[in-house]
Amino acid sequence: MTASVTGQARAASERQRSIFKVPLSVALSVLVALFFVAAAITPAALSTHSPFDTDLLSSLTPPASDHLLGTDDIGRDLYSRIIWGTRQSLLIGLGAMAVALTSATVLGFAAALAPRWIAEPIDRILEILLAFPTLLLALLFVALLGPSATSLLFSVGIGTAPGYARLIRAQTLKVKSSGYVEAAWALGHPGHTIFRQHIAPNAFRPLVALFALGIGQSVVWASGLSFLGLGVAPPSPEWGALLEAGKANITVAWWLEIFPGVAIVFVALSFTQIGRYIQDRLEGTLHQ
Amino acid sequence: MNAFAQAQVMSHDGMGASRLILEVRDLNVWFGQDGDSRRHVVKGVDLELYAGQCIALVGESGSGKSVTARSLIGLAGAGSRVEAANLTFEGETLLGRSDRWWRHVRGSKIGLILQDALVSLDPLRPVGKEIDEALWLHRWGDRASRREKILKILGQVGVPEPALRAKQRSGELSGGLRQRALIAAAIALHPNVVIADEPTTALDVTVQAQVLGVLKQMLARGTSIILISHDLAVVSKLADIIYVMRGGSIVEAGPRDRVLNRPRHRYTQQLIDAVPSEHTKGTRLSADGGVLRPGLFSQSRGRSSNNRVPLLDARNIVKTFRSPDGIRRTVVKGVSFTLARGETLGIVGESGSGKSTLARVALSLETPDSGEVRFEGRIWTGAVPAEQRQIRKRISVVYQDPLSSFDPRWRVSRILTDAITLANPSRAQDARQYAAALLEAVGLEPVHLDRWPLQMSGGQRQRVAIARAIATEPEIIILDEAVSALDVSVQAQILDLLTDLQAQLGISYLFISHDLGVIHHMSDRVLVMKDGKAVEQGTADQVFYHPKHAYTQSLLASLPRLEYAQLRMAASAR
Structure with missing residues (x-):
């Protein structure tokens, strides 16, 4: 007994120390994510040129010391445009995730906890929505709302919501039938206290990591829609719009497609990596 | 040697x-x-x-x-x-x-x-x-x-x-x-x-x-x-x-x-x-005991001194469940029992006899198909939720597996203070102190307040579960196979603890177990269940020494006993 307790205490202290010993990939991901977050907050501080100043004399110059990532067909600095586009791309990703999680939370809890006549229809609708590919669902909503940054945000959010809703529902059902929830009923707690103290936090536990994972994915979805011309329109430096604008010159200016694509990949990978890491650690503390 | x-x-x-x-x-x-x-x-x-x-x-x-x-x-x-x-x-x-x-x-x-x-x-x-x-x-x-x-x-x-x-x-x-x-x-x-x-x-x-x-x-x-x-x-x-x-x-x-x-x-x-x-029966099984502080239970709570009305009175409980294949199975078939203040009623039966379902009905966690449960004469099956909650605070439960009955995010202190403040909001200020006193009462120490249940042994967890059960100052504790998963020496300590708590706090126990020895040791009266029916009911000695029903007789006949025990009795008689 004492042996096992000291063993666990040692494991706990090792876990604490290892906070400062995160894997290299995670450390790099955090740096990349911080860079983009900084770019989103103060683009002026990180950019070298104005994103909108045209300079026809130096149009379509390849990457060089003057223009780090080259220029586009009317001579705008690509690096600065990517930096200035970060805010919109990240906000769409974050916003889409917020829309997805909010609607998924309401639907998921309702499907798990509401009386049958509410829960059953919700459950069926979620199943039907899950049968459609995410992109198709998002396209449907863009078609309904018209192309704009806001509609992009809602479309991607609603498109990814059914998957999260099913996950929340499954978690809630599991927690609802757990011994500690029954014990709380037996103690005489009212239903809303049990929901607040036990069901919501325990059902949400695995979703903390999903949030980080989802931001990366949402950025990819949103850029994809913009690239198809269904999101933010080209004068804006949003990353998907950059890709869409550059595709006309792809044969002479490869950098116009590669660098915005790299930015999207970096954001998606770094947030996914961070999300995975959080997920592993949360599970680790649950099964210590 | x-x-x-x-x-x-x-x-x-x-x-x-x-x-x-x-x-x-x-x-x-x-x-x-x-x-x-x-x-x-x-x-x-x-x-x-x-x-x-x-x-x-x-x-x-x-x-x-x-x-x-x-x-x-x-x-x-x-x-x-x-x-x-x-x-x-x-x-x-x-x-x-x-x-x-x-x-x-x-x-x-x-x-x-x-x-x-x-x-x-x-x-x-x-x-x-x-x-x-x-x-x-x-x-x-x-x-x-x-x-x-x-x-x-x-x-x-x-x-x-x-x-x-x-x-x-x-x-x-x-x-x-x-x-x-x-x-x-x-x-x-x-x-x-x-x-x-x-x-x-x-x-x-x-x-x-x-x-x-x-x-x-x-x-x-x-x-x-x-x-x-x-x-x-x-x-x-x-x-x-x-x-x-x-x-x-x-x-x-x-x-x-x-x-x-x-x-x-x-x-x-x-x-x-x-x-x-x-x-x-009536003897201590272990050498260990808890420290019960005087005044652990507040004096103010209104205990009715009316002893003519049984504390818990279940009448003709019937409960059916629909199994996944759509067939309705009757799990409890018209069982009645009463539980008086300070008494222990043992419910014994083999797996699937319906004893745990009966306990859940008694806790009003399941609504019976027919029959009713009265607490101090008041019907509480099917009462309005607010009233049910008031009565639930006076009935606690301890399960076989304590670990699954604790929220994995909570330390022992939170588990106990949650129950303490629920039953008695005025204790919110010194809830932690009271939690420490409860731990001492069940033979643990205040240092255990900051432990995670995961870090504790099976016996310690069961003590925490019992501390939580008495934190609401209940009049009844339902013990559903509460000692079945424990080693025999730990089981002995927990049984002794329960006996002490009953003697000092006057709590009634509904003691559910498949273990005949444990039931006989603990119970004043015994209810024998088989296939959802109460086949026999009576005082512990009646049921164990003069069983009337054939099933009780076969249960007792198949119980392996320590043969030495008779020898020990004979030796002590001399």
């Missing part, structure tokens, strides 16, 4: 000139890598086994009894190191043997029966096939003769209609039949030695009696058995020699009657004393 010498003396007593089959000298087993993490789990064990003899390794969890037995068939486990001065089976050493050699010996010369047949049998394979595989692996006979053999063995272990059963999968068989099928697979090749690791632990008493009968027949046919068990009563039915293990060492060894009647080691005596039964 040398354990070996004692065992030898015994074996020549009644056995005549029997043959030494297995000899173990100075067996040591370590787990883990060298260094800190390495654990010495079996320390210098000596054993010997003669033909047709049953030796028993008795001890609590972590005593090393299972590892000792598994070392004898080369299955000590991954990362283990086994050393011995002598490890000889039928004249051949068991040390340093290859896997290939072991595969030949296992099953054909040494058989192994595991505790849980449901896990040990392949759920997708008919049990006949399971036995067939044992025979086939050792190249026994052709297909037709193997089939004949399978039916014969199943018949031998008391499986009715062997031809039918052989075709069924383990999930389709009852617990008792499964265990017998497992025994059949282990003895198919007539091994000289069978190691039985807790062979009856997961079984109901009537089934347990049948399985013990099968093992007895095996002994009579000349098979030697190494029995591993924590249950002294089971051991007393079968064993010739008992080895008592603790912390990896054998603390006492000797012939059964001598060990049980005149134990020489203090630990053996403790183990024997800790077994609850009809003889221990």
Whole structure:
């Protein structure tokens, strides 16, 4: 007994120390994510040129010391445009995730906890929505709302919501039938206290990591829609719009497609990596 | 006193000139890598086994009894190191043997029966096939003769209609039949030695009696058995020699009657004393106790002094459930009982008898299909939720598995303060202090407040569960198999604790258990359940000494008892 307790205490202290010993990939991901977050907050501080100043004399110059990532067909600095586009791309990703999680939370809890006549229809609708590919669902909503940054945000959010809703529902059902929830009923707690103290936090536990994972994915979805011309329109430096604008010159200016694509990949990978890491650690503390 | 010498003396007593089959000298087993993490789990064990003899390794969890037995068939486990001065089976050493050699010996010369047949049998394979595989692996006979053999063995272990059963999968068989099928697979090749690791632990008493009968027949046919068990009563039915293990060492060894009647080691005596039964009623089972502060329960709460109305009164409870295949099954069929203030009502029955459902109805966690439960005369099944909650605070519950009844995000302090402030919001200020007092009352210490339940032992967790149960100052505690998963010495401490709390706080218990000894030890009155019906109800002594219903009689008849107990009674009478 004492042996096992000291063993666990040692494991706990090792876990604490290892906070400062995160894997290299995670450390790099955090740096990349911080860079983009900084770019989103103060683009002026990180950019070298104005994103909108045209300079026809130096149009379509390849990457060089003057223009780090080259220029586009009317001579705008690509690096600065990517930096200035970060805010919109990240906000769409974050916003889409917020829309997805909010609607998924309401639907998921309702499907798990509401009386049958509410829960059953919700459950069926979620199943039907899950049968459609995410992109198709998002396209449907863009078609309904018209192309704009806001509609992009809602479309991607609603498109990814059914998957999260099913996950929340499954978690809630599991927690609802757990011994500690029954014990709380037996103690005489009212239903809303049990929901607040036990069901919501325990059902949400695995979703903390999903949030980080989802931001990366949402950025990819949103850029994809913009690239198809269904999101933010080209004068804006949003990353998907950059890709869409550059595709006309792809044969002479490869950098116009590669660098915005790299930015999207970096954001998606770094947030996914961070999300995975959080997920592993949360599970680790649950099964210590 | 040398354990070996004692065992030898015994074996020549009644056995005549029997043959030494297995000899173990100075067996040591370590787990883990060298260094800190390495654990010495079996320390210098000596054993010997003669033909047709049953030796028993008795001890609590972590005593090393299972590892000792598994070392004898080369299955000590991954990362283990086994050393011995002598490890000889039928004249051949068991040390340093290859896997290939072991595969030949296992099953054909040494058989192994595991505790849980449901896990040990392949759920997708008919049990006949399971036995067939044992025979086939050792190249026994052709297909037709193997089939004949399978039916014969199943018949031998008391499986009715062997031809039918052989075709069924383990999930389709009852617990008792499964265990017998497992025994059949282990003895198919007539091994000289069978190691039985807790062979009856997961079984109901009537089934347990049948399985013990099968093992007895095996002994009579000349098979030697190494029995591993924590249950002294089971051991007393079968064993010739008992080895008592603790912390990896054998603390006492000797012939059964001598060990049980005149134990020489203090630990053996403790183990024997800790077994609850009809003889221990009203006595303490352990030496340990909690510290109950005066004024633990507030004086202000209005306890009605009306003793004519029973505290809890359940009338004609009927509860049905719809199973996944759509069939409605009636789980509780018209059961009535009452529980008076300060009284313990024991509810005893085998698995599936409906006793836990009855408890959930009594807690109003399930609404009965018909019938009602009254608390102090007020109906509370189907009352409005707010009123139900008021009554729930006066009835607590303790489950078999305390860990799953704690929120994994909460430390002990939060678990307790949550219950304390719920029942008595005015305690919010000093809830933590009160939680510490509760921990002391259940024999823990204030330092445990900051522990996670995961870091605690089974007994400590159950104490926390009891502390939470009394935190709301309840009048009734429902104990649903609350001590069933505990080691016997821990169980003894918890039972004593419950007895103390009842004496000092006047709490009534609804004590649910499948363990007849525990029920008799704890209960004032007893309700016997079978298939959802209350077949018998009465005072504990009435029910246990003069059972009226045939089912109660058969339950009591199949209960293995410590035979020594009568001797002890006789000795103390003199």
